[in-house]
Amino acid sequence: MQTISVVGLGKLGSPFLATCASRGFNVIGLDVNRSVVDLINRTVPPVDEPGLPQLIKKNRARIRATTDYSEAINGSDITFIIVPTPSTKDGAFSNKYVLSAIQSIGKILTYxxxxxxxxxxxxxMPGSMDNEIVPLLEKISGKKVGYDIGLCYNPEFIALGSVIQNLLNPDFVMIGQSDDKSGEILENFYRKFCQNKSPVVRMNFINAEITKIALNSYITTKISFANTLAQICEKIPGGDVDQVTKALGLDSRIGNKYLKGALPYGGPCFPRDNRAFIHFAKKLKVSSPIAVATDKVNNDLAYKLAEKINSQVPPGGKVAILGLSYKKDTDVAEESAGVKIANLLSQKRNHIYAWDPKATNTAKPLLSSKVTLAKSMKDCLAQADVIVIASDWQEFKDIKPGDLASDNKRPILMDCWRVLDPLKYKNVAQYWAIGLESTKLESE
Ligand SMILES: NC(=O)c1ccc[n+]([C@@H]2O[C@H](COP(=O)([O-])OP(=O)(O)OC[C@H]3O[C@@H](n4cnc5c(N)ncnc54)[C@H](O)[C@@H]3O)[C@@H](O)[C@H]2O)c1
Structure with missing residues (x-):
């Protein structure tokens, strides 16, 4: 079995490292952050991802971590670089951390x-492999890519909260390769790594780079389309977006994934990947109105919802936002709908309370100082005039009518993901759901 090194042990790198070990590979993790390395060596996951603690513990005999590039590169056969590529102001991605890793690796490869x-x-960004990464690697190592050393571009198509399952059972594996030998080595790795028999597609760098950002841009388009349908259904007597999207999704040309009309998409990938797609097209002087509209629909939705909430809160009233992570089962709050809405509301109001089962701490630096982080869900709900369910955590599905009925108030319950049964709450709250016309508010 080959030994694998993984450079960058964050939200994707740590689960990747542990999953490699679980498939029998010896793995050396490397991170510039000493505390991340120490955590891995103490079998403590540095990030929150379901299943990761168990996987690291179970496979600890095959996992070690270091900050020393020489140890990682000399001790392994294949190195995966999974460092951040932050967005720049114009919507592109910065390669500075990737290039810094390439520089360190190149030095070791010289010998x-x-x-x-x-x-x-x-x-x-498309073009990075050919224009930046190959030239730097060849310059630093003194070796020829495709002959002396191999190079591949191999993004993962995973979703936080299900990273391990997604890694093990991908719909497909995509390999951008410098040459056949490199592609072959990586394909063989994936034949052992994947639990399923997913197709492996191999191509040149540029097509793999375009596919990566195109995929997320397409998914965001689908989400914005479903969110538009939800607004349409809300306006028409009898309209129910779930009935429409469930039927639509049965058509194999469409499919049911990411087709639930609800809140804006967020997180560390979708918004920025779609913007990168727009940037890339613009650079080529190709207009991409679909991707632009997708981004606009997404941004407008948060404003529309904030306006609607504002119109329902009495002067001095309290709003409770439940859900700050960008989706359930993760503590990642980046660009989440809950955070966006809380911040928009806080521009006009004082009493905005928010709570999340996991993301209260990670959301804190992203929230306006005017938003109060509640200590518990009960604390968040107490005396609220409007309650907004902004993500579909199980904890919110478990809210009981009695949890709302404590203070003789009949709050407005805005169920943005339709996780509750409207009939159960009609005595204790004015229930409203996105995309469901029958739940129109009394004041509308
Ligand atoms: N998180 C996701 O859902 C996801 C999904 C698909 C793709 N990606 C991509 O994967 C990459 C990593 O994302 P992430 O979310 O895991 O990032 P992250 O910020 O969670 O973690 C990155 C890690 O890399 C380390 N690092 C930075 N520079 C380094 C260097 N020069 N050498 C070694 N370590 C270094 C950091 O200390 C950090 O621990 C990004 O390009 C991202 O777009 C992420």
Whole structure:
């Protein structure tokens, strides 16, 4: 079995490292952050991801971590680079951390005799491999990519909260390759790594780079379309977006994933990948009105909802936002609908309370100082005039009518993901759901 090194042990790198070990590979993790390395060596996951603690513990004999590039590169056959590629102001991705990792790896490869394969997994802008990464690697290592050393671009198509399952059972594996030998080595790795028999598609760098950002841009388009349908259904007597999207999704040309009319998409990938797609098209002087409209629909939706909430809150009233992570089962709050709405409301109001089962702490630096973080869900709900369910955590599905009925108030309950049964709450709250005309508010 080959030994794998993983450079960058964050939200994707840590689960990838543990999953490699679970499939029998020896793995050396490397991170510039000493505390992340120490955590891994103490078998403590540095990030919150379901199943990760168990996977690291169970496979600890095959996992070690270091900050030393020489140890990681000389001790392994394949290196995956999974470092951040932050968005720049114009919507592109910065390659500075990838290039810094390439520089460190290149130095070690100068002296390494055995063939080594480097795999870039970070999301990068199209053109990065050929124009930046190959030239730097060849310059620093003094070796020729595709002959002396191998190079692949191999992004993962995972969703936080189900990273391990997604890694093990991908719909497909995509390999952008410098040459056949490199692609072959990586394909063989995936034949052992994946639990399913997913197709492996191999291509040149540029097509793999375009596919990566196109995929997320397409998914965001689907989400914005479903969210538009929800607004249409809300306006028409009898309209129910779930009935429409469930039927639509049965058509195999459409499919049911990411087709639930609800809140704006968020998180560390979708918004920025779609913006990167727009940027890329613009650079080529190709207009991409679909991607632009998708982004606009997404942004407008948060404003529309904030306006609606504002119109329902009495002067001095309290709003409770439940859900700050960008989706359930993760503590990641980046660009989440809950955070956006809380911040928009706080521009006009004082009494905005928010709570999340996991993301209260991670959301804190993203929230306006005028938003109060509640200590518990009960604390958040107490005396609220409007309650907004902004993500579909199980904890919110478990809210009981009695949890709302404590203070003789009949709050407005805005169920943005339709996780509750309207009939159960009609005595204790004015129930409203996105995309469901029958739940129109009394004042509308
Ligand atoms: N998180 C996701 O859902 C997801 C999904 C698909 C793709 N990606 C892509 O994967 C990449 C990593 O994302 P993430 O969410 O895991 O990032 P992250 O911020 O969670 O973690 C990145 C890690 O890399 C380390 N690092 C930074 N520079 C380094 C260097 N030069 N050498 C070694 N370590 C270094 C950091 O200390 C950090 O621990 C990004 O390009 C992202 O777009 C992420």
């Amino acid at each position: 390494k005799k055995k063939f080594h394969l480097i795999v870039v997994t970070s999301t990068i």
